[in-house]
Structures are given as structure tokens and as C-alpha cells.
Amino acid sequence: MKPLAIFRHAPGEGPGYLADVLKRHGLSYTLIRVDEGDAMPPTASAYSALVFMGGPMSVNDPLPWIPQALRLIREAQGLGQPVLGHCLGGQLISKALGGVVGPNPVIEIGWGLVERVPGEASARWLAGLSERFEVFHWHGETFTIPEGGAPILTSPFCRHQGFVIGRTLALQCHIEMTTTMIDAWAGSPEGRKLVASPSVQTADVMREDAVAKVASLHAIADAIYARWLDDLCV
Template identity: 30%
Template sequence: MSAMRVNILQHTPEEGPGAIRIWAHDRGHKVFVYHPAQHGKLPTVDETDLLVVLGGPISPNDSAPWIAAERELMRQMMAAHKPIFGACFGAQQIAKLMGAKVSPAPAKEVGWAPVRRLTTVIPGIPKSLTVLHWHQDRFDLPAGAIRLFESDQIDNQGLLVNGNVIGLQFHLEVMEDNVYTMVVNDGDYVRGSVLNQTAQDVADFPIPAENFLVMARLLDFISRRV
């Protein structure tokens, strides 16, 4: 794999790239982090080898101009057959771009809980992973997408499109410091979650070592043709 320019779209200070940045640096890639919600700037498709769209306290259904502009960039990336990884809001952006509905989930899902693998199309993924959930919306599965994961609360926890676009409703990218940052800045969000965990419970949970390996495996999978 040749060195890539990895462009990351970060929407809120407390939800950073975590393991994605480590993966990129381990493979000699260059990382550029954009903050479209704050500065209104996005990369072009020509200067992007891999696009990462992170989470945030917004919805693809919101009317901020940068949200639609972000989806247009994603549309251009898919038309150019370039890889995209979306986490939480990023996964919802992928689904909405493809014409699927994004709407409130039956229950708010915030905290650590398992997801189950539904396909072996990506090799080397365990049957179950314990991951961080931080959302109260969900997406329908777009036509032509492969459903990757499910949880007890949400049927569509991950999708794969065209072999090089992955969206995960959960946060596989978080490292220990990312979780601490989320909790100290947005810990009140855990209230009302069906998972019944406190902010301290979330902060104290030991992140499974396999999560980093799976995050790397997914990114390797979608970028293998670059």
C-alpha cells in the first residue's frame, strides 16, 4: 500500500480520531484533520485518498450548510471509488447519502455493550465485540449495502458499500484518552440510556485490546486498493 493522505472530518472537540490516527501513522500515511462545523472548510476529492467522517452531536437531517456539503464530498468520493470510513454521525451521513432514513432509535444507547458480526465478508472479525455506543439515532440499511453488525437495541450497527465504504453506528476508534475526553465534556449524555451505565462506569471500562486490531483491519480492508 502506498502512502495516503487521510483527511479526517471532526465535528466536536471531544470525538477525535483516536485509533484511526495511530493506524495511519503506523502505515506512513499523512493525516489532516478538518473541522467543518467550526471553520466550514472541507478537502477536495482530488486531495483525499481516504476520507474519515467522525461523530458529533448533530444529525444528517439538520440544516447546517456544511452537513450537505460534507455529503457532497462523500458522493464525489464514492463516484471516484475512493474509500470512506464513517463513525456514528459519519455512518448516518453515508446512509442518508444513499437514500436511507435516519431517525430516532427506539432507545437511547450510550455506554459499553456488545455488537454481533453478521457477515464474514471482511475476514478476521470476531463474532462479538464490546464497543462504545454514544447515540440516540439510527439509520435504515441503504439498498445495496451489506449489514455488518447488530446489537440488542439497534438492528443496523454497521454497513459496507462497494467494498470500500464502511459506516459504524458505534465508536470503535476510541482509545482511553478519547473516552475520558468524552466523559468529562459530555458525560451528562449517559442519562436515560437503556444501557444503565453512569459516566464513571463508561470511563472505568477497560477497552478491549481487540477493538484496536479490528479498527485497523477495517481500515486496511477499505484502503487495500489505494
């Protein structure tokens, strides 16, 4: 099988726990460090699947690599290749497939509940998971769902937390977090300046019970990633 391509857009926003999952499944990947100037691949066909991680930029920023990423997503979708996006990655998928990305009503940062959107898509993609579960958030923008997509997750502060379209899964939330990533994000200059609100946690609150919360998150991620990998291995 060809390797997966994982696109990193910021030094602290790599594959995280997803790398552990891929290793357990015996799957190789190529890490494309967009933040370090790695060239975008000329075609999606060199890979078995595409994965786009998070990042502090907006998909609407005039960055030279964004049109290239959108092109790769559209190509992969046309080829029937699985695509996976986390936060910024989910927004890239939405924009590439005809959705719109813009400001969320509120900034959403820290641990928070998401809930399943009733329907066949969520029943299939979230099988075995609770109606509500806790994940990690760090975003000020959000996406609309492109034509042909089906919503699977929502939250009190962000209507669209996830959608699927064909073999593609776009998430607004983060399920790839590790304790190291939580600590690094909480300790970043932005994290240290956070002011508590109903939708924003301070750095100290994010770190509370982080080991237990990350362990629960990994169980959720295992289920979601396994479903996505089922399509990859078909």
C-alpha cells in the same frame, strides 16, 4: 499517494486511534476541523479517501456544511474512493447514498456488544473477529442501509451498526476510542447527567476497566481498519 481527508465535527471527536493506525501504515491525512469553521473541500478528488468522525448534531439539522459533506460522499462513491464513517459519519454516508437517518428506539451509550450479520460482506470485512465483540456507543439516532449496501453488524439495541457498499464502510458504533476520549466523554456535562438503563451506562461504569477494554477495542479496530485500508492501497 494523496493524503486522506478526516472530517472532525466536534472538538472531542477527532480521529483518535485511527490516527495511530494511519501513522503505522505511513499514511498522511489532512484534518478538516468543521467545528472550527474549516472550509469543506470543493472536490473529493484531492484526497485518496474520506473519513467522517462523530458529532453531537443530527445529519438532519440545517447546518451549511452537511449538504457539502453529502456531496463529497456521493462524489467519492462515484469515483470509487474509499469512505469511512463513525457514528455521525456513518449516518452521513447513509443519507448521502439514499438511506434515512432518524431516532433509534433507545439511546445507546457506553460499552456494549455488537454481533456479525451473517453473509459474505461480514465474512470479508470482519475476517478474524469473533461473532460478538464489545465496542463503544454514543448515539440516539441511527441509519437505514442504502440500496446496494450490505449489513455487517447489529446490536440488541440498534439493528444497524454497520454496513458496506463498494469500498465504503459506515459504522454506527465507535471503534476509534482511546482512554483519553473515554474519560473526556464520560466527564462531559452530558456524560455526568447520564442515568443508567439497559442501553445506557453511567460515566463511572464507562470508566471501569477502561484501559483493558480500550486495548481489546484497538485489536478489533486494527482488523477493521486494515480491511478498509486494503481497498485504499489497491
